[in-house]
Amino acid sequence: MPTHDRPSAVAPGLDDAWLARVVEVALDEDLGTAPGRDVTTQATVSPSATGTAELVARAAGTVAGLVVVDETLRQVAGRLGLPAPAVTFHAQDGEAVAPGQVLASLAGPVQVLLVAERTLLNLASRASGVATAAAAWARELAGTGARVLDTRKTTPGLRALEKYAVRAGGGANKRMGLHDVAMVKDNHVVAAGSVRGAIEAVRQTFPDVLVQVEADTTAQAMEALDAGADFLLLDNMPTPVLAATVAAVRERQGRDGVPAHVELEATGNLTLDRAREVAGTGVDFLSVGALTHSAPILDLALDLRPVR
Incomplete structure (x- = not known):
């Protein structure tokens, strides 16, 4: 599958500092005040365990918000004191995607992957829903x-x-x-x-x-x-x-x-x-x-x- 170093700036203007603040607030909601904790993941997964994960589209639409993936993983890794997972993108913001399509591959500490999961999905799913609606009107x-x-x-x-x-x-x-x-x-x-x-x-x-x-x-x-x-x-x-x-x-x-x-x-x-x-x-x-x-x-x- 094709790869991209990072999501394309199809829609420039999303401020890095703003994105960092939004992710921080979203993580605080899940983990409590920084550094916070995930009582399930940290009890069941060793900090040394590594693995891979795929960000996958379950429905057809237009993807957006892939820009949140790196920032969410970076912040979670910092809170847990673990390395940030590596990310390889297979789609870009603004791209039409199909059910089952892999949008990104992630590799690194499993604790980081699981703690970051819901935050990055919430933000990317929301952004992708808006992009999908906008694309329908644009067509x-x-x-x-x-x-x-x-x-x-x-x-x-x-x-x-x-x-x-x-x-x-x-x-x-x-x-x-x-x-x-x-x-x-x-x-x-x-x-x-x-x-x-x-x-x-x-x-x-x-x-x-x-x-x-x-x-x-x-x-x-x-x-x-x-x-x-x-x-x-x-x-x-x-x-x-x-x-x-x-x-x-x-x-x-x-x-x-x-x-x-x-x-x-x-x-x-x-x-x-x-x-x-x-x-x-x-x-x-x-x-x-x-x-x-x-x-x-x-x-x-x-x-x-x-x-x-």
Whole structure:
């Protein structure tokens, strides 16, 4: 089978320090405060016992999160005072995998392999489930000119991993949080008194960020465009209304101070069977919270080989 020195950075941007913190917290949940203990493994397996294990896909999907394997093994080995197992990867993040396919081979102290097992499976299975969902949308949208986006509806503490997985599956990330893009919604408009007032307040306070405005109707979209929005979120619009709104915005592009291309994002009540229909309206993006809040895990397993 083919091998890889380490998982490909198909989706760059997963910070090493962040990953180390997440793995540390996950291990603390299982073992207790560092160094912690695994009372079953440490009672039944000698520290000197070595063995091999295979990380295997139990279902078809798109794999992501293989980047957690090395970090989890490294931290567990450090807690136990044992050498870190060697890892040979046979798949890369973002790759389509089949049931029974070996994703990685691990060799080293059995205590480390067993203590690390659930943590690395939890993280990689979760990431692979998100990547699998994103890949399904990416396939459905292929050739339309539109891309699928994620949202902030992520698992608390795992946003970076889940957004990484979306990229690995062929999707794209929207804002990472409340800090990098302004999103003017109805409550902000109420607080500021108007769409224009909200946009001007953001530009005055945080001139370095882009401003997106949520619109439920064509009239709201045009108001936001006139007020200087950088891009528009078209929320819960029936397909005919969405198409009309897109056409109205495109007709205004390049005129009266409107940018030559205004990015448009459809959201709300989006399902895979509607993906191409919605993309056909001419939007640039479809944002789908279900990529992260509802994607089932991809079933992965760690199979231990005979112990020496």
